[in-house]
Amino acid sequence: MTCREAIEVLDDYVDGVMPAELAAELERHLVGCEPCRAYLATYRKARALGAAVARAEMPEEMRARLRRFLADI
């Protein structure tokens, strides 16, 4: 497996949906490839950070306005 092939399938690995045989092949590549290990670690972290920052909760005052809006229909 090359770095290109490894990075192309990292999403399935990180999401836990990669077939076991392919995951084993990827892990063999990762053992010997420091750049891909760094890529995996930072990809995983970027996914978590992106989700945390993109998660916007609806402000309470907006919820109250929505309630009033629906009551007025």
Added chain:
Amino acid sequence: MSFWTPSTRPGIRGCRLRTLSTDDRSLLARAAAGDTSALDAVMTQYSGPIYRLAYGITRSAPDAEEVVQDVFLQIINKGAGFEGRAALGTWIYRIATNLSLNKRRGKRRELETSLDELLPTYLDDGHRAGDRAFLVADWSSTPERELLSGESRRLIEAAIDRLPEHYRAVLVLRDVEGLSNEEVAQIVGDTVSAVKTRLHRARMALREQLTRHLGRRA
């Protein structure tokens, strides 16, 4: 050797959109008929997720608020005719996605960059191309609390802003709402393969922008 972290061991996380129950159908019919308690129940369950998705796509609180109101207008206007071929959540997410994308039409495109320059490049033999110090830069042990505040948080916000809106839609539905690729494909009206590609590219673009900033400190 395994590179799994405890929280990401196989077995896809996230909720599944349940199919429409008799209760859902009745709730929708009553909401559409103007029953305030039914509408309140729909609002309690769905206003938060609709807002998260609308804000994730539009990146604007006023636009997201309008989308939420418009989604509820559609629920009231069309809810009674909903036949339940899709899960209720899928139907509502689809309305919210379409309205959010419409809201974005013609706006802020100058912020959005081509993702190509944020994706990894390779040598002819398939190894990564680029300066080795950059390729092995690993900032992932930086505490999350530090990364989610101050300059780093602004950087992540800006990186999300620069994603094309269809990519942000997939990112929010998968990584924030925790839906499966199949569910997201139904919502955005695309193939599972296209959803997977978009999600992977969006995450790689985020990773690249963070690494360019944080990798120097690693």
